[in-house]
Amino acid sequence: MARIEATPHVSIDEAEIGLTFVRSSGPGGQNVNKVETAAQLRFDVENSPSLEPAVKRRLLRLAGARATKDGAIVIFAQNFRSQELNRKDAIARLVALIAAAAERPKFRVKTRPSLAAKRRRVDTKVQRGETKKLRRGPSE
Numbered sequence: 001m002a003r004i005e006a007t008p009h010v011s012i013d014e015a016e017i018g019l020t021f022v023r024s025s026g027p028g029g030q031n032v033n034k035v036e037t038a039a040q041l042r043f044d045v046e047n048s049p050s051l052e053p054a055v056k057r058r059l060l061r062l063a064g065a066r067a068t069k070d071g072a073i074v075i076f077a078q079n080f081r082s083q084e085l086n087r088k089d090a091i092a093r094l095v096a097l098i099a100a101a102a103e104r105p106k107f108r109v110k111t112r113p114s115l116a117a118k119r120r121r122v123d124t125k126v127q128r129g130e131t132k133k134l135r136r137g138p139s140e
Contacts, residue, residue, distance in 0.1 A: 004091065006098035012050040017094070018042040019087060024078040031081070038078035041090040046071030051098075059101035073097070 005011040024038035031037075045056050045067070056071075063073045077090035113121075 004095060006095045007102045010051065010055065010098060010102045012043075012048065012098065016043060016048055016050065017091070018044075019090070021083055021086075024081075024086075035083075037081060037083045037086055038076065039083065039086040039090045041075040041077070041087075041094060042072055043075075043094055044070075044072045054104075055098075055101050058105075059098060062097055062101050 002014045003011045004014055004017075018041070020040045020042075021036040022038050022040055023036050024032060045051065045059055045063075048056070051059065059073070060067045060071065066073050066075060068074060073094065075090045075093050077086040077093065079089055080086050
């Protein structure tokens with residue numbers, strides 16, 4: 001079976017993706033009531049052998065409302081009037097999600113401002129207050 005490459009290191013098997021076609025809403029004239037052009041893509045993240053556990057966790061978190069309780073992602077594509085274009089759009093959106101999840105998040109090292117930086121901040125605040133005080137008119 002063909003493989004869909006998300007990144008140079010991560011690819012999924014085409015058989016892991018379930019595609020169904022349903023009637024689309026929106027423009028299409030009389031065709032909209034007859035032809036099933038919208039693509040509904042379903043990818044079972046939890047049972048996918050192609051992804052590492054860390055990538056699976058990040059993918060489900062990134063998917064948000066598109067993720068189901070049983071660990072699958074459902075993408076609904078109906079931007080185009082053609083079934084083939086909607087299919088390609090749904091797969092492209094899934095690949096973009098997987099590529100974003102495959103990137104390891106940058107480890108953040110907590111830092112504190114130095115004592116000198118704190119002093120400079122307070123000094124500029126005091127200086128700004130002095131400038132504003134000089135603009136005031138004489139108090140009566």
